[in-house]
Amino acid sequence: MSFEMAEAILLTIATAATPLLIAALGELVVERSGVLNLGVEGMMVMGAVTGFAAAQLSGSPWIGVLAAIVAGAVFSMLFAFLTLSLATNQVATGLSLTILGLGLSGMIGESFIGTPGLKLQSWVIPGLSEIPLVGKFLFAQDPIFYISILLTICVWWFIFRTRAGLTLRAVGDSHGSAHALGIRVIRIRYLAVLFGGACAGLAGGQLSLVYTPQWVENMTAGRGWIALALVVFASWLPWRVVAGAYLFGAVTIAQFHAQAQGIAIPSQFLSALPYLATIVVLVLISSNRRMTMRNTPASLGKPFVPER
């Protein structure tokens, strides 16, 4: 494989991995607070359509990015109100959020079908981007790529190095004890869900403003679900989310290159490979009970109704 090709492959992988990474990081924070939001796909697609529409109407892709974040966050509040204030079942509510998001986004986006979108331009850092192999990958990317890296560092720092992060984990591990200590469980969970929604919205915005600058219905095509799987794959650790997202992207891209070079591996098998990898890692992780127990939020998915 030539040098230029490796460089091109790296760039393509980054674009494919970024939305997964961002959405999964958001969901990681949500799940660390003990809430399981299966509506990632719905929030993501709402971010995609709103981001696209805002960019079209304002003429600025950056306004699109902001709108995508806000749309995801606002949409997640619907979920938060139902599951946290009314204590509805999180799984059912999350699923209906996805279905609602897919339908609603189709309605909002109807008039934008067939319109080419605005693309968020890459930031090229002169000099550094000329470094062979990794130069373009690290220093000539779209802004959302940089945001995703920054976000990973921030989420890791927040969860493991701040008092607020400790509180978040306490709420996720035992909401009863946290409540008894005077921590406002519901408020913290609201904030976590809001953050998760904003991230999912941003991930959707990346799809419609960077990855494929256009709006078509259902354009997330299951990436929200992959993000959900990645959180478990990463056993709720931010750095493993990065590894998972890039592994997933790498396998997807590598299989296209293998096909184009005429390597005779059944393409169906190659398409299934990322999912097989997820299953293998899940088996490996869950076989080590201590590891699993240490990172899984113990109150995950359980509704919290404070006793007054």
Place this chain on the structure above:
Amino acid sequence: MRNTTKLMLAAVASFGMAAQAQAADVKACFIYVGPIGDFGWSYQHDQGRLELEEALGDKVETAYLESVPEGADAERAIERFARSGCNIIFTTSFGYMDATNKVAAKFPDVKFEHATGYKRETPNVSTYNSKFYQGRYVQGQIAAKMSEAGVAGYIGSFPIPEVVRGINSFMLGAQSVNPDFAVKVVWANTWFDPGKEADAAKALIDQGVDIITQHTDSTAPMQVAAERGIKAFGQASDMINFGPETQLTAIVDDWGPYYIERVQALLDGTYESVDVWHGMADGNVVMAPYANMPDDVKAMAEETEAAITSGELEPFTGPITKQDGSEWLAEGEQADIGTLLGLNFYVAGVDDQLPQ
């Protein structure tokens, strides 16, 4: 809980059940595999439905269900339509074949029209398809003229006969201009995933192709081609907006004429079950305006299109050799429809192994 129920109702309502409650002579119903906003396959079928409404006005009432998965869900959706008073039901994806026939057996008074399939187990089932491969032949010729690298990239969805036919026809068209022309094929294993389709296009371009053609539904490959400054062909609908300086032409599926013809026949009482395979001559396969090419290439493309329309030229006419080197069609021999409908091998020159 009440809020949740409302929410879910809203979700179901917005998911795409469109029905109008006026009295009409015929109720025509459509089942789509993708969202009508895919700007590809399902979008074009829905455009056909709208043409039907426009042409027949009050005499026809239409309804559709979108994003219906192939398989068990399809059977439920078709049956629901059959029960709700539809007189004619168009099921617009290959994977609905068995479900369509199963429901048709239960509702002998309802007419069923299955797109791209071949099973007609009861007299009330018709099948219809379009010879999109005719357009692929023209595209192959253009590609061979326009490519400097001498190799085109082909993004396939699934290795089914419909797609294999397109690849072969494209190859034959290209070879008629440049016998050494090569086609690289990658399978996306999806009909619709803009991100994946874009990735496939990027991979092909990185591997050195300078023309992209696709048999998947989104406009993403066209956008990637535009960004990288190479040429591409649109699929299903005219994608010129996504690559004003990129799109050479596109094969546009126009289902309107067929839908109007069938519903009109039902209104007139002349309806009969059929098995049709329309093409350029019937106005079902339309080429988007030839663009971004020199005049001589355009003239060649127009000439080929005219020859196919008049029936003078049939892409699958011998001599044609299979990929494995054995002879498929002798000089002047034409492929029979059965072989074409079940096509599961490549012609010589395709740089790919067909997944079996």
